[in-house]
Amino acid sequence: MIDPAARRRRRLLLAALVVVCLVLITAGFGSTGGSSTGGPIGALGEGASKIAKPVRDLVRWVGDTADAKGEAEELRADAARLRKENVDLTSRLRKFPNERRLQALIARYDLQRNSPVPANVIGHSPTAWATTITIDRGANDGVEERQAVVGAAGEGAGLVGFVSAVSGGQATVSLLPSQDVAVGARLVTKDLATNRLILTVHGAGAGTVDDLELDFVPSTTDIEPGTLVATSxxxxxxxxxxxxxxxxxxxxxxxxxxxxxxxxxxAHIKPLVDLRTLENVQVLTRVVNGNRGQ
Incomplete structure (x- = not known):
């Protein structure tokens, strides 16, 4: 759309050119002395036609230039809009596999009953000494401290940490490798006795982002690499x-x-989720049956 201010400027310019045209016509008529063929009226018409042509051409050129400028501005605006839409679409396509894995996790473990609140990751801790993320949901959305957070990134989906601080519209999540995070866990194996063991998972120490430790494993228990570890x-x-x-x-x-x-x-554990590339998570805002198994 052509700028209204530009349209007004064009109209003022056209009016000024009309005035110039009239002045030139008057001057041309005076120069003919009223003696051209056809008398004063003929002289006036002939002089006006010759003098007004360049003026008409100038007016037409000014109008075409203004129209072209307006069209160029519209094209630039369209190009900017298309670039933004392309960026948004690329971002959505990149996030789609993780979002699909996260939704599959929620469906498989019936987490809808835990009233999950979706959130975007808007910040990562600047150093590995404090393994946290910041999300764009907070107390206004029902998020509270100690609530579990699940996510998907890389090739897996699962528990990523717990809410550790909350404000009105944001929250901090301490990820599993944080030294202040610990959670009860089980080894998922075919051996029922091993499955019943209640163990503890916590971060392996400052500076680690992909190493957890599983403690309190009896010496009689064999632990095979590749064994899945889940919450108890x-x-x-x-x-x-x-x-x-x-x-x-x-x-x-x-x-x-x-x-x-x-x-x-x-036992050392590598999280299923690539915690360094998390972009979106879901906060489980409701505890069902005290988080006991069915």
Missing amino acids: GTVGDTTQFPSNAPPELPIGKVTRVDNERTDEQV
């Missing part, structure tokens, strides 16, 4: 050590075991 949830009727995460949520897979088959054996 709250066990039994006790409320002394309730879990902040629903049961069975996948955490990661065992990569190696230190001090194997001893009382000090510790």
Whole structure:
């Protein structure tokens, strides 16, 4: 659309050119002395025609130039809009596989009953010493401290951390490798006795973003690399050590075991989710059955 101010300027210019045209016509008529063929009227018509032509051409050129300028501005605006739409579409296409995996996780573990609140990651901790993310949902959206957060990035989906600080429209999530995060867990194996063991997962130490440790594994328990580790949830009727995460949520897979088959054996776990590239998560804002298993 042509700028209204530009349209007004064109009209003023055209009016000025009309005035110039009349002046030139008058001057031309005076120069003919009224003696051209056809008398004064003929002289006036002939002089006006000759003098007004360049003026008409000038007026037409000015109008065409203004129209072309307006069209160019419209094209630039259209190009800017298309560039923005392209960026948005590219971002959505990039996020689509992770969003699909996250929705599959929610469906598989029936997390809709936990009233998940979707959130975008708007900030990552600047150093590995504080493994946190900032999300664009907060107390105004029902987000509270200690709520579990699930996400998808890389090739997997699962538990990524817990809400550790909340404001009206934002929240901080401490990711699993954080030293202040710990969660009850189980080894997912075919051995029922091993499955019943309640273990603890926590960060492996400052500076790590993809290494967790599984503690309190009995020396009699064999731990195979590649074994899936999932949340245990709250066990039994006790409320002394309730879990902040629903049961069975996948955490990661065992990569190696230190001090194997001893009382000090510790399994190292790589999170299923690439925590460094998280872009969107869901906060589980409602606890169902005290986070106990069904």
